[in-house]
Amino acid sequence: MSKTHVKMTINGDEVEALAEPRTLLIHFLREELGLTGPHIGCDTSHCGACTIDLDGKSVKSCTIFVAQAQNAEITTIEGIAHPDGTLHALQEAFRQHHGLQCGFCTPGMITRAYRLLQENPNPTEEEIRYGISGNLCRCTGYQNIVKAIQVAAEELSVKEAAQ
Amino acid sequence: MNVQSPPTDKQRIEKLQGLGSSRKRVEDARFTQGKGNYVDDIKLPGMLFGDFVRSPYGHARIKSINKDAALAVPGVVAVLTAEDLKPLNLHYMPTLAGDVQAVLADEKVLFQAQEVAFVVAKDRYIAADACELVEVEYEELPALVDAFKAMDADAPLLREDIKDKMEGAHGARAHYNHIFHWDCGDEEGANKALADADVTVEEMITYQRVHPCPLETCGCIASMDKINGKLTLWGTFQAPHAVRTVASLITNIPEHKIRVVSPDIGGGFGNKVGVYPGYICSAVASIVTGVPIKWVEDRMENLSATAFARDYHMTGKLAATKDGVITGLHCHVLADHGAFDACADPTKFPAGFFNICTGSYDIPVAYCGVDGVYTNKAPGGVAYRCSFRVTEAAYMIERMVDILARKLDMDPAELRMKNFIKKEQFPYTSALGWEYDSGDYHTALEKGMESVSYKALRAEQVENRAAFERGETRKLMGIGVAFFTEIVGAGPVKNCDILGLGMFDSCEIRIHPTGSAIARLGTISQGQGHATTFAQILATEIGIPAEDITLEEGDTDTAPYGLGTYGSRSTPVAGAATAMAGRKIRAKAQMIAAYLLEVHEGDLEWDIDRFQVKGNPEAHKTMKEIAFASYNQAIPGLEPGLEAVSYYDPPNMTYPFGAYICVVDIDVDTGVTDIRSFYALDDCGTRINPMIIEGQVHGGLTEALAIAMGQEISYDEIGNIKGGSLMDFYLPTAVETPMWTTDFTTTPSPHHPIGAKGVGESPNVGGVPAFSNAVHDAFAHKGLTHTQMPHDHWRVWKTAQKLGLTD
Numbered sequence: 019m020s021k022t023h024v025k026m027t028i029n030g031d032e033v034e035a036l037a038e039p040r041t042l043l044i045h046f047l048r049e050e051l052g053l054t055g056p057h058i059g060c061d062t063s064h065c066g067a068c069t070i071d072l073d074g075k076s077v078k079s080c081t082i083f084v085a086q087a088q089n090a091e092i093t094t095i096e097g098i099a100h101p102d103g104t105l106h107a108l109q110e111a112f113r114q115h116h117g118l119q120c121g122f123c124t125p126g127m128i129t130r131a132y133r134l135l136q137e138n139p140n141p142t143e144e145e146i147r148y149g150i151s152g153n154l155c156r157c158t159g160y161q162n163i164v165k166a167i168q169v170a171a172e173e174l175s176v177k178e179a180a181q
Numbered sequence: 182m183n184v185q186s187p188p189t190d191k192q193r194i195e196k197l198q199g200l201g202s203s204r205k206r207v208e209d210a211r212f213t214q215g216k217g218n219y220v221d222d223i224k225l226p227g228m229l230f231g232d233f234v235r236s237p238y239g240h241a242r243i244k245s246i247n248k249d250a251a252l253a254v255p256g257v258v259a260v261l262t263a264e265d266l267k268p269l270n271l272h273y274m275p276t277l278a279g280d281v282q283a284v285l286a287d288e289k290v291l292f293q294a295q296e297v298a299f300v301v302a303k304d305r306y307i308a309a310d311a312c313e314l315v316e317v318e319y320e321e322l323p324a325l326v327d328a329f330k331a332m333d334a335d336a337p338l339l340r341e342d343i344k345d346k347m348e349g350a351h352g353a354r355a356h357y358n359h360i361f362h363w364d365c366g367d368e369e370g371a372n373k374a375l376a377d378a379d380v381t382v383e384e385m386i387t388y389q390r391v392h393p394c395p396l397e398t399c400g401c402i403a404s405m406d407k408i409n410g411k412l413t414l415w416g417t418f419q420a421p422h423a424v425r426t427v428a429s430l431i432t433n434i435p436e437h438k439i440r441v442v443s444p445d446i447g448g449g450f451g452n453k454v455g456v457y458p459g460y461i462c463s464a465v466a467s468i469v470t471g472v473p474i475k476w477v478e479d480r481m482e483n484l485s486a487t488a489f490a491r492d493y494h495m496t497g498k499l500a501a502t503k504d505g506v507i508t509g510l511h512c513h514v515l516a517d518h519g520a521f522d523a524c525a526d527p528t529k530f531p532a533g534f535f536n537i538c539t540g541s542y543d544i545p546v547a548y549c550g551v552d553g554v555y556t557n558k559a560p561g562g563v564a565y566r567c568s569f570r571v572t573e574a575a576y577m578i579e580r581m582v583d584i585l586a587r588k589l590d591m592d593p594a595e596l597r598m599k600n601f602i603k604k605e606q607f608p609y610t611s612a613l614g615w616e617y618d619s620g621d622y623h624t625a626l627e628k629g630m631e632s633v634s635y636k637a638l639r640a641e642q643v644e645n646r647a648a649f650e651r652g653e654t655r656k657l658m659g660i661g662v663a664f665f666t667e668i669v670g671a672g673p674v675k676n677c678d679i680l681g682l683g684m685f686d687s688c689e690i691r692i693h694p695t696g697s698a699i700a701r702l703g704t705i706s707q708g709q710g711h712a713t714t715f716a717q718i719l720a721t722e723i724g725i726p727a728e729d730i731t732l733e734e735g736d737t738d739t740a741p742y743g744l745g746t747y748g749s750r751s752t753p754v755a756g757a758a759t760a761m762a763g764r765k766i767r768a769k770a771q772m773i774a775a776y777l778l779e780v781h782e783g784d785l786e787w788d789i790d791r792f793q794v795k796g797n798p799e800a801h802k803t804m805k806e807i808a809f810a811s812y813n814q815a816i817p818g819l820e821p822g823l824e825a826v827s828y829y830d831p832p833n834m835t836y837p838f839g840a841y842i843c844v845v846d847i848d849v850d851t852g853v854t855d856i857r858s859f860y861a862l863d864d865c866g867t868r869i870n871p872m873i874i875e876g877q878v879h880g881g882l883t884e885a886l887a888i889a890m891g892q893e894i895s896y897d898e899i900g901n902i903k904g905g906s907l908m909d910f911y912l913p914t915a916v917e918t919p920m921w922t923t924d925f926t927t928t929p930s931p932h933h934p935i936g937a938k939g940v941g942e943s944p945n946v947g948g949v950p951a952f953s954n955a956v957h958d959a960f961a962h963k964g965l966t967h968t969q970m971p972h973d974h975w976r977v978w979k980t981a982q983k984l985g986l987t988d
Contacts, residue, residue, distance in 0.1 A: 057447070119709070121211075156912065158879055
């Protein structure tokens with residue numbers, strides 16, 4: 019099958035490649051670029067394990083073709099930590115508050131929460147629950163995920179206020 | 182100069198982060214940064230991708246298979262069918278239950294989505310394209326979907342391969358679609374108790390077919406190294422050592438030439454215990470091609486073909502006196518096993534530990550019988566977040582006790598209290614033969630009832646019902662009480678094995694010269710946090726901080742042999758092995774310390790992280806000092822080094838228990854059931870890491886919510902699977918999931934080295950009856966005795982409608 023030229027920015031790096039236009043973005047990220055943080059948990063766009071950040075929106079990367087991401091600005095879980103290697107408040111809060119068990123939903127969940135907190139920096143518990151309802155977790159029962167996101171929101175607000 | 186005062190005992194204990202510490206997980210650093218290493222993340226040079234052609238029919242004869250068009254697709258390397266596997270005798274594989282299962286359909290397909298051909302191609306897209314081009318001609322046969330009709334005289338014959346084999350793995354088969362009859366207890370006695378009883382109740386309770394549905398599906402990579410003749414399998418294996426042994430037995434590759442690796446696993450819940458056709462086909466394809474083959478199922482394949490759970494139709498009968506003393510239990514189960522008996526149970530237990538069905542009650546006489554049958558459905562019958570068939574048993578008895586309470590017009594909590602096994606009766610031998618190790622049920626339920634203000638809730642319910650009658654509300658309040666006893670930690674080798682492999686487990690420890698350590702176990706974490714918690718067990722046993730102990734599992738080339746992780750067996754069995762190996766380390770360390778301190782061994786005592794001289798605590802040697810000495814001093818009579826291995830054969834199972842209370846509010850006009858509150862008290866014996874226990878309870882309760890309120894894998898009358906994708910199969914989101922309240926009591930196991938019992942599965946076992954009892958309780962005053970799960974909005978609305986409550 020003929021390949022098309024794709025170009026995008028992923029985690030701050032410019033990426034250019036040849037890809038079959040039908041390639042799903044998740045497969046391109048995982049198999050061509052080796053970014054195996056986003057996972058595949060279903061085939062119907064329900065589970066959210068493949069969630070990435072694309073042009074300022076949370077996107078399930080199994081729902082779009084790589085060709086549709088032409089010139090996009092993408093952040094995956096691999097790009098969430100700060101450039102100096104320190105963890106993002108969400109990553110730290112998930113660890114501190116036991117917001118993960120098997121870890122399979124975690125990259126998608128954190129990437130979704132990363133965008134959620136930019137859309138709504140001070141969400142209520144209910145808003146968090148609705149905000150992550152596109153991401154399924156089979157291990158935690160969500161309670162500690164919600165807590166971790168609440169704590170991260172508070173920390174980010176404090177940091178914001180200090181700046 | 183600052184003189185630092187020596188650390189206090191409390192500081193020394195805290196530094197260890199041992200038993201009882203809510204230590205943060207060591208696994209999380211990689212998972213939160215997307216650096217986990219799951220099987221689909223592994224990419225090997227030259228790797229090809231395998232995909233299945235699957236049956237569109239529930240029951241059909243295969244008339245022909247034409248591979249030509251598929252093989253003509255550029256990038257397609259091979260298309261395997263049963264005909265290709267027959268010369269290798271690999272077209273069937275043994276199941277864990279003593280049956281055989283078709284690896285690729287042999288002349289017939291027996292369930293929709295059954296594996297028919299395996300396409301190997303350069304990438305997953307080409308493989309998927311080629312699967313569409315494999316032409317299979319079928320002749321449709323009548324499908325058998327209703328388990329109750331499986332043994333009819335005119336039922337379709339499903340298993341032609343064993344039609345003349347009327348002696349199955351578990352005794353005589355009564356019909357060509359019969360798998361086994363298994364029973365235990367005193368049937369005559371149970372029948373007499375029923376005949377003599379003041380009060381009896383009977384109900385047919387179905388625990389519907391569901392699926393564990395871990396977020397990561399099943400998959401593997403097989404890589405045959407033709408130079409050294411070694412086959413490596415990476416995969417989502419909950420029991421890697423058992424997979425190695427099975428792989429050796431069926432391929433005739435010697436076991437030392439097979440390496441099985443379970444990398445990070447994205448949840449298992451029983452789905453990843455069995456051996457699936459994808460593993461065999463990948464291995465064969467790698468052996469033939471000499472390159473690595475990856476196979477990863479998609480979600481629809483996962484839900485349709487690999488390992489369902491439950492599908493038990495349980496007819497229970499309870500006998501009781503008029504004042505509520507239970508005098509007998511009789512139970513018969515019709516077990517729908519699908520097309521092949523691929524249950525994952527210890528060999529001698531074709532119905533698992535279903536005979537824990539007397540529950541938490543002192544029932545003097547009991548009987549249970551189970552008949553397994555074949556149907557045109559996917560094989561499986563795994564323990565979905567429970568020990569073998571224990572959640573089915575708990576659901577049956579907990580529903581039956583509620584039904585009895587209604588008939589007696591007694592409060593269901595009071596009836597339970599009246600019939601509990603008393604604290605002083607432990608160790609208690611049940612009528613069906615289990616020896617319960619320890620328990621204090623009255624204290625647990627009393628604590629639960631007090632915590633939720635049970636009396637006030639019942640008073641509120643009376644008000645609610647009156648308000649409903651007055652037309653002031655359209656909601657009915659339900660209070661569900663469930664009290665469960667699990668049986669976990671399989672198990673004693675004398676009666677527990679899988680394919681002849683005793684169900685012990687193991688731990689090997691090496692202490693490094695500078696006082697850190699590595700421990701390897703025969704189990705494998707799928708999210709349970711073993712690397713965190715087993716290091717805590719060791720920290721307390723050997724006095725080395727948990728953070729200085731690396732824990733490894735899942736590589737059969739390095740880990741000691743063990744039977745893996747399922748049935749809440751890791752803590753009861755491998756956790757015990759860990760403690761015992763630690764004690765061996767400590768015993769040798771004591772000899773070394775005695776030499777260093779120039780005293781007799783008997784003059785030393787263990788103190789947190791060191792041996793000290795009795796009566797002279799100033800004279801001591803820390804484990805770190807002892808470790809160094811073991812490597813650099815010639816100690817008379819002792820070998821250098823500090824290592825130990827323990828293979829632990831548990832003397833008994835462990836019996837965790839708990840009291841769960843759920844409150845729901847049901848809108849009778851829509852059937853929408855709000856979970857107002859859920860209180861879960863768990864007693865899992867000694868608590869290793871309270872944070873992780875709480876997390877496991879949250880997760881297990883959420884799975885119980887899913888099962889009780891929405892999950893179902895059903896089939897239409899011609900064998901089409903319904904509920905085979907996440908479009909239909911219910912997984913709760915954060916919105917439907919309520920806040921959980923957890924609590925505990927601690928009744929240690931008397932036979933486990935640290936008194937721990939295991940907890941991961943308790944919330945699923947106790948949660949399902951608690952939700953179901955709550956729904957039934959809401960309608961109890963209207964005469965409802967039982968309705969089948971799942972209690973989704975539609976079914977609940979139908980119940981309200983039948984009771985004449987809807988508008």
